[in-house]
Amino acid sequence: MEAPSVETAARWIRDGGVAALTGAGISVDSGIPDFRSAGGLWERYEPSQYATIEAFRQDPDRVWRMLREMGDLIDAARPNAGHLALAQLEARGHLDAVITQNVDDLHQAAGAKRVIEFHGNARDIRCARCGERPAAPPPPDGVCAPRCACGGVLRPMVVFFGEPIPPGAFVEASEVAQKCRTMLVVGTSATVAPASLLPMLAKTAGARLIEINLEETSLSRIADLALVGRSATEVLPAILRALDA
Numbered sequence: 511m512e513a514p515s516v517e518t519a520a521r522w523i524r525d526g527g528v529a530a531l532t533g534a535g536i537s538v539d540s541g542i543p544d545f546r547s548a549g550g551l552w553e554r555y556e557p558s559q560y561a562t563i564e565a566f567r568q569d570p571d572r573v574w575r576m577l578r579e580m581g582d583l584i585d586a587a588r589p590n591a592g593h594l595a596l597a598q599l600e601a602r603g604h605l606d607a608v609i610t611q612n613v614d615d616l617h618q619a620a621g622a623k624r625v626i627e628f629h630g631n632a633r634d635i636r637c638a639r640c641g642e643r644p645a646a647p648p649p650p651d652g653v654c655a656p657r658c659a660c661g662g663v664l665r666p667m668v669v670f671f672g673e674p675i676p677p678g679a680f681v682e683a684s685e686v687a688q689k690c691r692t693m694l695v696v697g698t699s700a701t702v703a704p705a706s707l708l709p710m711l712a713k714t715a716g717a718r719l720i721e722i723n724l725e726e727t728s729l730s731r732i733a734d735l736a737l738v739g740r741s742a743t744e745v746l747p748a749i750l751r752a753l754d755a
């Protein structure tokens with residue numbers, strides 16, 4: 511393994527063919543706690559009761575209590591220096607695509623153009639029955655799930671546990687992973703399949719993996735460069751500065 515430095519990361523990025531895979535960790539500094547962490551949503555909302563497609567079908571009112579809280583967190587969030595640095599990398603031609611497991615829209619808000627939403631997007635609300643998008647957003651409070659004019663329940667187009675990855679995103683992400691020469695894995699332990707397959711897919715196809723995580727993960731052992739111990743809001747702008755140097 512190379513000495514873990516932002517200079518090495520910048521050198522590899524300069525070679526081109528770079529894709530990023532991001533997860534919850536990149537949005538923590540925007541005020542969205544990792545759902546799995548202490549203080550995260552799953553501490554108060556047991557995923558099997560609030561985040562599976564079965565739970566949504568059985569009791570959409572209950573699941574919407576979690577969805578509203580998630581929506582509030584996302585509404586209040588703004589892109590941070592990590593999101594902005596990735597958008598800058600793309601704007602300067604150093605980054606081909608961002609594959610994100612996040613549903614918070616913050617890469618787009620930062621100005622990123624090619625964002626592959628592996629787990630969907632919370633702002634995209636549609637009817638679970640007829641697929642219509644409501645003209646007006648669902649009311650912000652209340653105890654019942656918002657409904658479509660057809661009587662069906664509205665849902666955000668996020669991937670609930672038990673649902674497949676949106677096929678278009680899955681195919682595009684797999685292609686990007688197989689073609690890239692360097693994959694930046696940011697703010698994710700990449701342990702949940704099938705997102706976890708993407709770094710392996712990239713590595714198997716000959717790409718170098720750069721990991722940027724606050725803590726060591728199972729990825730650290732296979733990463734070619736593990737920049738671990740500092741947040742993405744610190745490391746990504748540092749890489750950008752190293753590219754300029």
Ligand SMILES: [Zn+2]
Pocket residue numbers: 637638639640641642658659660661662
């Ligand atoms: Zn409908």
